[in-house]
Amino acid sequence: MNRTAEFILGLLGGIVGLFFSIGLTILGGLLTDFEMIMMVIGLLSVVFSVLGIVGSIIVKSKPKKGGILMLISAVGGSVCLIQLFAMSWLFLLIAGLMGIFRKGKTEKAIPR
Numbered sequence: 001m002n003r004t005a006e007f008i009l010g011l012l013g014g015i016v017g018l019f020f021s022i023g024l025t026i027l028g029g030l031l032t033d034f035e036m037i038m039m040v041i042g043l044l045s046v047v048f049s050v051l052g053i054v055g056s057i058i059v060k061s062k063p064k065k066g067g068i069l070m071l072i073s074a075v076g077g078s079v080c081l082i083q084l085f086a087m088s089w090l091f092l093l094i095a096g097l098m099g100i101f102r103k104g105k106t107e108k109a110i111p112r
Helices: 003-030 036-060 065-083 086-101
Strands: none
Touching: 003 036, 003 065, 003 086, 036 065, 036 086, 065 086
C-alpha cells in the first residue's frame, strides 16, 4: 500500500520540530539564567524530532511501527517544547494515527 501521505506528514513534522529544537538549544546556550535546563530540553526535543523522521521512513515498510514512533515523537516533543512544537505535533500525530489505523486495500482474487 502506498503510504506517501504518512511519509510526507511525518517528514514535515520531524523537520519542523528539528528546526525549533535546534533553535531552542542555541537559545538555551545564549541565555544565562536557565541555560542548562533549556539546552537539555532542546536536546531532548532534537531526539524526538529525529525519532519522528525515522518513523516517517519506516512507515512505508512497517506502517504500525512507524506510526507508533511518530506518535511517541509527537507526545515527547510536545512535552518538551509545548507551543513551539504545535505544528510538528499536529503533523506527527496525524501521520502516526494514519500509520496505525489506516487499512490497506484488499486485492480481489482473479477467478480462473
